[in-house]
């Protein structure tokens with residue numbers, strides 16, 4: 001298993017685990033913990049982190065990895 005992983009939660013955020021560095025578009029570093037959740041629904045008031053809003057707005061995003069999936 002990789003030392004760093006990203007798990008896509010059903011109808012929820014990206015769960016990032018491991019040692020990572022995260023920066024904004026200007027190159028400024030965020031303070032991150034060993035495990036944190038990134039908003040995938042666009043509704044968080046604490047972006048880029050998930051604040052639980054996805055469950056209040058009924059976000060649906062339950063993608064599964066399939067062989068045809070390719071990075072952009």
Ligand code: FES
Nearest residue numbers: 039040041050054
């Ligand atoms: S995924 Fe949780 S607030 Fe957007």
